[in-house]
Each structure stands twice: as C-alpha cells, then as structure tokens.
Amino acid sequence: MEAVKLDNFLKVDKGIPVPLYYQIKQGILQAIQEGALKVEDMIPTEAELCEICGISRPTIRQALGELVTEGYLYRLKGKGTFVSKTKIDAKFLNKLQGFNQEMLEKGLKPSTKVINFLCVPGREDINAKMKLEATEPLFYLERIRYADDEPLVYVESYFPYRQFQMLTNVDFVQSSLYQSMRDLAQVDVTRVQRVLEAVNAKKRDEDLLGIPKGKAMVRVQTVGFTKEGRAVEYSVARYRGDRTSFSIELQV
Template sequence: MAHQLDKSVPIPLYYQLKELILNDIKDGTLQVGDAIPVEKELSAIYGISRTTVRQAVAELVQEGWLYRVKSKGTFVKAPKIEQSFIQALGSFNDQIRDLGMTPRTEVLELEVIDVPGFVSDKLNIPLGSKVIYLHRRRFADNEPIVMVKTYLPYNKCKFVIERDFVKESLYPVLGESLETQIRKIRRYIEAVESEKYDFDYLNMEKGKAVQRFISIGFNYRDEPIEYSIARYRGDKNSFEIIITAT
C-alpha cells in the first residue's frame, strides 16, 4: 500500500483509499487471508482521519472484499464466485472451469420415487406417477457452494437412472435424446434464510443468506422435463444478469 491519495481532486478520500486497497487485492499484493493495516496505521500512512479510513474499510467489508475478526483485525476475504448461468444453458462444471476453479459433484441420492405433490404440478404429471430424484452437493475447489434437488419424469428420463453424475453433467446427458434435451429454462430466484440443511451440507453459519433458485427445464415441445431446487451459499456466490434493449 505504498500509493498516495490525491487531495487536489474532487474524489472523496475514503473512496480513493477504498480503491487503493481494492487494487492491491485484485493484483495479488494482498492475498486471501492477509491482514490489512489497522485503522490507526492507515490514518497515519495517508494523513487522513480515522473516520475516513473507517468508511472505506466498512464499504469493503459490506461488499465482501474484507472481513473482520473481533480483537484480531480485518482480513482479505475469498472472492465470491461470479456465475452467469441465470441466462445460460451451460453446465455447472463448465461454469466453474471457466472461472479457473475445479468442479466436483457428490451424489447423495439417485432413485425412483413417487412424485411429490409440489412437483406433480410443475412437471405436469399426475399424482401416483414416478420421478427420478437426484440430490447433489456441488463444489468449487473442494468448497461446497450449492445443493441441488432435481426431479425428472421417469417415463421420459428412465435412461438417466443408470448414469454416473459424479463424472457426468445432467444437461449433456438429457441432451442425448431429443425428447429430453433442455431447450428453455424458467428460473425463479429468491433470498431465504439458511436452515439446518444448509448448515449440515454447505458449512454455513446460522443467519447467513441462501440464494434459492427454482428451475423448470422444457424440451422442444415446451414440455417440462426438469424441476430443480438449488440452494447457493449467499456468501460464496454472486450472479450476473445481462439485459439487452430490444
């Protein structure tokens, strides 16, 4: 942090300090887990008030670049995983590899069950029908970031039950048949409070937010083929949406 603030320009000093710290994080000068100088030290280095320092650091904490440990200091936080799958049909594995990370999937359950009532309506199949239930925990660089529960109509997707989803991705497998290839997805997004399920599987702390995605995938006939509920760690994921004017 050997840079200087420019007090002659009309840019707030707290914002200049914030950008200096952020640049050091982005260029690797400050690594994940490194402590930044304490408030008093930053004030002395840059000749600014502690109130100004406090505002810069507080915003970086709020934005997820830094985190505080009581009585120990302020440290560089691991960045959130930026995902663009909201508007894409690509697989989770491809998304994570594109970010330079290593994906991994743990299959917790893969079985044929009676269709739950809340799924029957979404897949447009009657109660008493069978569905394939696929329950997965998915990792980026060995850190769990999302839990996914997927339901598929058994009569159309029975070939899926024999596949290994530790090694394979669901959408490419479904794409092997024209009848089950996903051509369109409707997604519903909401922030919900974490619960015991998230504590157990995602190593989350109580009170942290979860980003819940409900996805319905359709084939070329606009028939629902997939119903999935994904729970993403709010502290480890951010999502990009691109809107283009028409």
C-alpha cells in the same frame, strides 16, 4: 501477521465530490485486483487506516463494512481483517451451461457429491411446475457441487420418474443431468426459467457447504423446458454468497 502496506492505494482527495468512504473502498479493491493484496493477507487496522488517510474511524469502518458484506474481506475476532478468496462469477444467467463446463472454463476443477438419487412420491407444488398429475412419482437428485474441492452449491433436482426411468443407473458423480436426458431419453433441455432470491444460510447449509448459519446465500429456482415448451425438470440450488457472484449481460 504483519498487515500489508496500502499507502499507494489510499490517496484520499477531499476536494472531489466522491464520498471519502467510497474512495477508501475503491483503493482497497484496486489493491486486491492488482495483486498488492492477496488472499489471506491482513489489512491495516482501522486506527492505522485513519492515520494513513487522515479521516475519521466511522468513515473507515463504513468502507471496510461494505467490503466485508460484499465478500471481498472477512473479519476474525481478535485477529484482524483479511482478504477473502475471489468470488466465482456464475455466468449461467446469460447462457445454458453445465456447472462442470463453466468451472473448467474458469480453470477450476469441478467435482460432485451425490447425497441421494431415488424415486419419491409426487409433490403437488413441484409437480404443478412441470404440469404433472399431483400423484405422478418423481426422481429426486440431491447433490453438492465443488470447485477445486471447495463446496459451492447444494442442488435438489426433480424430474418425472416415468419419463426418465432409463436414468436409474446413471452415475451423477460423473454425468451431467441434462446430458444424460439428451443421450438416454432423447429429451433436450433448450430453455430454462430461473428465479434468484437472497436468503440466509441455515444449519443444514452450514453442515453441507461450510458457510456459517445466517450468512448470505443465493437461492436459485430453475425450470428446464424442451424446445416444444414442455417442462421436464425443476431444481432448487443454494449458492454460497461468500464465494459466488452473478452477472447478467443485456443487449440493447
């Protein structure tokens, strides 16, 4: 495969107070954003980029390394460096929105695989998050969420069994959890608390999501509350770091 020419995007100016590696990085990002570099395109080798830019290999290596770490590029040993698929920007930090709705708004086809949906004994740590007695049984819902048939996130959800027994026969391949709570139990989740944590992929993540063990992921813990302030759901989601990003919008 022939590398895409990037000469027009890699005009380095050594006379400005901007690090050279950063200029290279931004030039490659611009080429991706403007469509000169497309998904799966191979970029020039480090030696070729050194010749194009007239700078040292460590500087080139730093620019490429950051782009790989941030998920814009990926390397194949013995073959080269290639453009990754565009990350999906998750907006759920700014608003309470279902996965399916968010993917549809981005022009992607959402789908769900249900691995488990069953009643399990209460767990003291999880029950405490919903202020339940330690022995109170829980529903356990285990799912993989997809966008355009690509697995993006593995989700484990817990909610009180006695309060939501009417959800026993819900098909969560087709149905939203919060919508089902609203329609069948008249319980409306109006507020959530979320905690994000950077983690590394485990063997199970590799098996379920196809992300290599050790790669970056984002672990999101969520507690869902009603308007009265009652916690009715706790979930842990593990997002692929190579395919998702998260943005927060603040008003000052």
